[in-house]
Amino acid sequence: MVSQSEIVRPSCNFSPSLWGDFFDSFDWDQKAAEFYLQEIKELKNKIRCMLVDTSIDVSKKVELIDTLERLSISYHFETEIEEQLNQIFINSTLDQSNLYIVALQFRIFRQHGFNISSDVFNKFKDGNGEFIEALTSDVKGVLSLYEAAYLRKHGDDILEEALTFTKYHLIKMLPNLSPSLQKQVSHSLDQTIHRGWQRTEARFNISIYENDETKNDSLLRLAKLDYNLLQMLHKQELHEIRRWWKNLDLSKFTYPRDRVIEGYYASLGMYFEPQYSLARIMATKTLVMTSVIDDTFDAYGTIEELKLFTDAIQRWNIEEIDRLPGYLKTVYGTLINLHQEYEQELEKQGRSYVVEHARARWKELIQCYFKEATWFNKGYMPQFDEYMENALITTVCFLLIPALLLGVGSATRETYDFLINNPRIVTAMAKISRVIDDVATYKVEKERGQVATGIDCYMKQYGASKEEAFEKLHEMAEDAWKDLNEELLKKSIPNEVAIRALNQARLMDIFYKHDQDGYTNPEKVLKPQIISLLVDPIDL
Numbered sequence: 283m284v285s286q287s288e289i290v291r292p293s294c295n296f297s298p299s300l301w302g303d304f305f306d307s308f309d310w311d312q313k314a315a316e317f318y319l320q321e322i323k324e325l326k327n328k329i330r331c332m333l334v335d336t337s338i339d340v341s342k343k344v345e346l347i348d349t350l351e352r353l354s355i356s357y358h359f360e361t362e363i364e365e366q367l368n369q370i371f372i373n374s375t376l377d378q379s380n381l382y383i384v385a386l387q388f389r390i391f392r393q394h395g396f397n398i399s400s401d402v403f404n405k406f407k408d409g410n411g412e413f414i415e416a417l418t419s420d421v422k423g424v425l426s427l428y429e430a431a432y433l434r435k436h437g438d439d440i441l442e443e444a445l446t447f448t449k450y451h452l453i454k455m456l457p458n459l460s461p462s463l464q465k466q467v468s469h470s471l472d473q474t475i476h477r478g479w480q481r482t483e484a485r486f487n488i489s490i491y492e493n494d495e496t497k498n499d500s501l502l503r504l505a506k507l508d509y510n511l512l513q514m515l516h517k518q519e520l521h522e523i524r525r526w527w528k529n530l531d532l533s534k535f536t537y538p539r540d541r542v543i544e545g546y547y548a549s550l551g552m553y554f555e556p557q558y559s560l561a562r563i564m565a566t567k568t569l570v571m572t573s574v575i576d577d578t579f580d581a582y583g584t585i586e587e588l589k590l591f592t593d594a595i596q597r598w599n600i601e602e603i604d605r606l607p608g609y610l611k612t613v614y615g616t617l618i619n620l621h622q623e624y625e626q627e628l629e630k631q632g633r634s635y636v637v638e639h640a641r642a643r644w645k646e647l648i649q650c651y652f653k654e655a656t657w658f659n660k661g662y663m664p665q666f667d668e669y670m671e672n673a674l675i676t677t678v679c680f681l682l683i684p685a686l687l688l689g690v691g692s693a694t695r696e697t698y699d700f701l702i703n704n705p706r707i708v709t710a711m712a713k714i715s716r717v718i719d720d721v722a723t724y725k726v727e728k729e730r731g732q733v734a735t736g737i738d739c740y741m742k743q744y745g746a747s748k749e750e751a752f753e754k755l756h757e758m759a760e761d762a763w764k765d766l767n768e769e770l771l772k773k774s775i776p777n778e779v780a781i782r783a784l785n786q787a788r789l790m791d792i793f794y795k796h797d798q799d800g801y802t803n804p805e806k807v808l809k810p811q812i813i814s815l816l817v818d819p820i821d822l
C-alpha cells in the first residue's frame with residue numbers, strides 16, 4: 283500500500299479567500315436597528331396606500347410595482363402587488379399606448395406568473411414583419427422591450443427577433459445617450475433584470491432612482507433604510523457562519539477553495555428577505571460542503587480514497603469513519619454532523635424529515651462525482667448524452683433545491699415529494715448550470731488533464747469543432763431558460779420553490795459572467811458586489 287506521504291496529488295493552486303478575517307468581528311447596533319425599523323414602518327404604510335389607491339391609472343401602478351422591485355423593497359408589499367396585478371389582468375385594463383409601457387407590463391406580468399401573450403408586440407411591426415424602424419428613437423421603449431425579451435418561452439419567436447433588434451440598436455445608440463441613460467443601457471446590456479438578483483441590483487437602481495426627477499422620496503428613503511437594515515442582519519449571519527467555519531478542522535485544509543463568503547453570497551441570492559435567515563445559514567453550510575467535496579473529487583483524492591468515501595457516504599453512518607484516510611475522516615465527519623445538527627434544529631419545527639431528502643441527494647451526488655473521477659482516472663470520454671446524465675447531477679442543483687428548502691417552513695412533504703421526480707423546472711436550472719459552467723471552466727479543466735469535459739464530449743458525439751461546441755452549449759442554456767420561463771408560468775410548483783430555482787439559474791448569469799469562473803476567481807465580478815452588499819452601507 284502506498285503511504286499518504288508518497289501519493290502525488292494534483293496541484294491546483296486555488297487563490298486564497300479574498301476576505302481573510304474581515305467578516306469575523308461584528309457588533310449588532312440595536313439603536314440603529316430601532317431607528318431604521320421605526321421609519322421603515324411609517325414609510326411602508328404610506329407606500330401601501332399608494333399601491334391600493336384606485337385613482338392611480340394602470341401604467342402608473344405597473345411603474346410603481348417595477349420601481350419597488352428594482353429598489354428591492356417589493357417584498358414588503360407582496361400581497362398588495364399580487365392583488366393589484368390580478369385586478370388589472372382580470373379587468374383587461376392594460377395600457378396599449380406605447381412600446382415602453384406595453385413591454386413593461388408584459389415583463390412584470392410574466393414575472394408574476396401571468397401568461398400574457400407575446401402577440402401584444404405584433405402592433406410594433408411593419409408590413410414586412412420587421413420591427414418599425416422609428417421605434418429606435420424611443421430609447422426607453424427599446425430598453426423596455428429588450429428587458430421583456432428575457433421572459434421569452436418556447437414559441438415566442440417575436441421576442442427572439444425583439445432581442446436581436448433591441449440589442450443591436452442599444453449598442454448602436456449607446457455613445458449618443460445622456461449620461462444617465464448611458465449608465466442604464468450599459469448596465470442592462472451586462473445584467474438584465476430577469477437574470478439578475480433583485481438584492482444585488484438594488485444598489486445600482488437606488489443610485490439611478492436618486493437622480494430621477496420624477497422620483498418619490500418615500501420610496502427612495504425606504505429603499506435606503508431597508509438596504510442598511512438588511513445589511514446589518516446579513517453581516518450578523520455571516521459572522522455566525524464564519525464562526526462555524528473557523529471551528530471546523532476542515533477550515534485548516536489547504537487543498538480546497540475557501541469560498542465561504544462567496545457561498546454565503548450565493549445563498550443571499552437565493553433569498554435575501556429577513557424571514558429566510560435560518561434557511562440562508564443552512565444553505566451556506568451545504569454549499570460550502572459541496573465546494574470542498576467537489577474539490578476533493580476534482581483536485582485531490584486518489585481513486586482508491588474516493589471509492590472508500592463514496593461507499594461510506596452510501597452507508598451514511600458515523601461508524602464508517604474509521605475506514606477512511608485521515609483527511610477524508612474530517613470531510614465525512616463534518617458532513618454527517620452537519621446533517622445531524624440540521625435534524626436537531628428542524629425537529630423544533632416538526633420538519634426533521636426533510637433532512638432525509640437532502641441525504642438521499644448527497645448519496646446520488648457523490649456517486650456521480652465518483653463516476654466522473656473514474657472517467658478521469660481511465661481517460662474515458664463518454665458521449666455527450668452519457669456525460670450530461672451524470673453532469674446534470676454534479677451541478678449540485680438536485681441537492682441544492684431540497685437543501686435550500688431545509689430552513690423554509692412552508693416547504694411541506696408534498697413539496698419534497700414533487701421534487702423527488704426531478705421536475706422540468708429543476709432540470710432546466712441544472713441544464714443552465716451545467717452548460718454555463720462547462721463553457722466557463724473548460725480551459726482550467728483541460729489544464730487539469732480532464733478528458734470528459736462537456737465541450738469535448740459534445741465534439742465527440744456530434745463531430746463538431748470546438749467553436750461549434752461552445753456555440754451549441756450557449757444555445758442549450760438559452761433553450762433551458764425558455765423551459766424555465768415556461769415552467770414558472772405553469773404555477774404547478776409552490777412559488778417559494780420556483781423562485782429558488784429561478785435564483786439558482788440567475789446565479790449562473792452572475793457568477794459565470796462573460797464565460798469566466800467568478801466563483802473560483804471572485805476578484806473581478808463578485809468582490810465589488812459583495813462589498814456593496816455586505817460591507818458598505820448606503821449614505822442616508
Ligand SMILES: CC(C)=CCC/C(C)=C/COP(=O)(O)OP(=O)(O)O
Nearest residue numbers: 545548569572573576676719723801
Ligand atoms: C457557485 C456555487 C456557490 C457553487 C457551489 C460550489 C460548487 C459545487 C462549485 C463547483 O464549481 P466547479 O465549476 O468546480 O463545478 P464542476 O466541478 O461541477 O465543474
